[in-house]
Amino acid sequence: MNITIEIENKEDFPFIKKLIENLKGVKILEKNIETVEDVEMPDEFFDALSDYADSLKDEDCISHDEFLKFIKEERCKLSTVK
Numbered sequence: 001m002n003i004t005i006e007i008e009n010k011e012d013f014p015f016i017k018k019l020i021e022n023l024k025g026v027k028i029l030e031k032n033i034e035t036v037e038d039v040e041m042p043d044e045f046f047d048a049l050s051d052y053a054d055s056l057k058d059e060d061c062i063s064h065d066e067f068l069k070f071i072k073e074e075r076c077k078l079s080t081v082k
Contacts, residue, residue, distance in 0.1 A: 007013055020026055062070070 005016070007016060017028055020028060
């Protein structure tokens with residue numbers, strides 16, 4: 001069985017790690033996940049993104065209510081047994 005534990009307080013990690021390691025048959029696999037801030041993006045990406053944003057028109061966008069309606073419909077589709 002695999003589980004993922006998210007710890008908000010980094011200072012608690014050593015305690016939690018030691019506690020879990022005391023359980024029989026448990027292995028801890030640490031992953032260093034890069035955040036978006038850690039990834040360097042080329043300037044061309046931001047230029048292209050800016051150009052795309054400038055090209056959007058009001059008719060290309062949906063309202064907040066339309067977005068929530070769409071999400072609700074998609075959730076219903078996913079939870080419907082086929």
